[in-house]
Amino acid sequence: MKTIVISTGLMLLALAGFSQSPDEAAILKLSGKVFSWEVENKIDSLDQTLAKGFTAFTSAGDRQDRSAYMATLTGGKVVHNNIVIEENFASVVNNTATVGGKGKFTITINGSQKTIHLSYLEVFIRANPHDPWKMLALHAGLLPN
Incomplete structure (x- = not known):
C-alpha cells in the first residue's frame, strides 16, 4: 500500500522556531498535499493545483510543461x-x-523501484489573497544518498 510520511515534527518545530506566518504555514500544507496526491495518484486534485503555465525540471534535468x-x-x-x-x-x-526542502522519494520507473534523495523548489502564485494557490514551477535536484 502506498503511503506518504511527512515529518510533522520537523514542520511543527519549524513553525514554532521560525514563527511562520499563516500564509507560510498554509503553503507548506499545500506542498505536503501535492506530494500526497502524487503518491495516492489523485491526479484530478493535482491537476487543479497546477497553474496553466506550469513548468517542471526533473532530477534528470528534463523540462516538462504541464501536459508532459x-x-x-x-x-x-x-x-x-x-x-x-x-x-x-x-x-x-x-x-x-x-517552498524548498529535501526528502527521500521512492519511485518506480519502468517497473524498477528505487529511492532517491532530492532537494526541491516549488513556486506558487495566486492572483489575489482570496484566490487559491497554484503551482507555477517545480525543480528537483539529486542529492547524495
Missing part, C-alpha cells in the same frame, strides 16, 4: 510510491510563495 508532467504521472512510466520530507521551508511575498 501530467502525462508522466498518468502514463504509469513513473510512479511515486512513497515520499518522506526531511526538511522544508516556505517564503511568501505578496501573491508569490516558494
